[in-house]
Amino acid sequence: MNESDKIVLQQSADGLSxxxxxxxxxxEQIRALVCAHTRKIGFPEDEVAKxxxxxxxxxxxxIQHAYATGAKWCWPxxxxxxxxxLCMEQDQLIIAITHHGASFDYAAxxxxxxxxxxxxxxxxxxxxxxxxxxxDEVGYTSSDATGNTIRLIKYLPTSPSPxx
Amino acid sequence: xxxxxxxxxxxAVQIQQPHATIVLDCKNLQYIGSIGLGGLIKFSNQSRxxxxxxxxxxxxxxxxxxxxSLGFTRVLxxxxxxxxxxxxxxxxxNCDE
Numbered sequence: 001m002n003e004s005d006k007i008v009l010q011q012s013a014d015g016l017s018x019x020x021x022x023x024x025x026x027x028e029q030i031r032a033l034v035c036a037h038t039r040k041i042g043f044p045e046d047e048v049a050k051x052x053x054x055x056x057x058x059x060x061x062x063i064q065h066a067y068a069t070g071a072k073w074c075w076p077x078x079x080x081x082x083x084x085x086l087c088m089e090q091d092q093l094i095i096a097i098t099h100h101g102a103s104f105d106y107a108a109x110x111x112x113x114x115x116x117x118x119x120x121x122x123x124x125x126x127x128x129x130x131x132x133x134x135x136d137e138v139g140y141t142s143s144d145a146t147g148n149t150i151r152l153i154k155y156l157p158t159s160p161s162p163x164x
Numbered sequence: 165x166x167x168x169x170x171x172x173x174x175x176a177v178q179i180q181q182p183h184a185t186i187v188l189d190c191k192n193l194q195y196i197g198s199i200g201l202g203g204l205i206k207f208s209n210q211s212r213x214x215x216x217x218x219x220x221x222x223x224x225x226x227x228x229x230x231x232x233s234l235g236f237t238r239v240l241x242x243x244x245x246x247x248x249x250x251x252x253x254x255x256x257x258n259c260d261e
Contacts, residue, residue: 031195049226056197118239123206126198130234 009033015087022067022080022099024060030084031056034095037086041093042156050134051093051154055084057127058097058106058150066101066148074147075100091156092136100147105140106131168199175207184216187249191222201236208240217241219249 007029010017016037020026034055038048059082065071067080078100085096106128114129132138137153178186186207208218219241223231231237243249 028195045226046229049230052195053197053230056195060197060199115235118205118235121205121209121239123202123209124198126202126234130198133234 007033015085017086018084020082020084022063022082022101024063026082027056027059027063030059030082034084034086038093041088043093043154044157047154047157051095051152054131054134054152055095055097057131058152059084061104061106061127062097062099062101066099066104068102071102073101074103074142074144088156091158093154093156095152095154096149097152098147098149103142103148105142106138106150108140168203171200172203179207179210179216179218180214181216182214184211184214185219185253186211186216187219187221187246189222189246190220190227191224193224193227196227196231201231201234204236204240217253219243219252221246221249 005021007021007026008019010019016033018030018033020030031052035048035052038051039045043051062082063080067073080101081099083096083098085094085098087094109128114126114133117125117129131152135152136155137151139151139153140149141151142148175186175188178184204218204220211218221243222245223242228237228242231240231242241249241252243252
């Protein structure tokens with residue numbers, strides 16, 4: 001194992017940065033890190049599970065499609081990598097997931113409705129629905145200079161008001 | 165995504181048996197994503213095509229909440245226990261319940 005095969009973490013008061021090779025064998029570790037961080041912030045377990053699956057869907061899509069052999073990568077000379085940045089801004093958790101594989105605009109993609117796909121017993125095409133359903137906002141930017149970034153936002157649930 | 169190929173290999177033979185009921189014990193399932201969920205629909209479709217059924221049992225609460233909120237329990241047969249799944253053979257469960 002060399003340096004490029006490792007997950008690199010940077011934790012600060014502002015949040016968490018994760019730099020990982022773009023391979024499926026790292027997904028479990030990515031999920032564990034995201035769950036631990038979001039629990040620490042104070043998200044309830046049901047919301048932690050939703051954030052976990054949304055992040056996993058984004059990373060899985062990147063590995064499976066953006067870094068697919070033959071896809072047009074932004075920076076074809078670099079090995080597949082994924083960078084995650086998690087930070088809180090007021091009551092919002094912002095998760096930025098950056099890669100340099102092929103561009104794909106999650107925010108603009110409009111597949112069939114999920115309930116229709118389920119009714120028809122489709123066996124794939126659920127990832128983007130899951131990301132949108134479980135996150136409050138989904139954004140996307142892409143440039144040759146910075147690579148592709150998927151931005152997920154989840155609002156921290158407000159504490160229930162104390163009983164009178 | 166990581167373990168799905170293993171599950172596919174495990175079920176590949178059984179799923180092709182005519183009229184086979186497959187009860188999948190999910191007690192050790194810690195996580196499932198869209199690839200796994202799509203795979204369960206595929207196995208369920210294949211099983212039904214052979215006149216059989218795929219039933220999931222012992223799904224951990226955390227996973228169950230996710231698949232319920234996504235609507236997958238409307239198209240997958242999910243039971244609390246193996247006994248409940250086997251009892252359903254006499255009285256098939258309506259997935260919309």
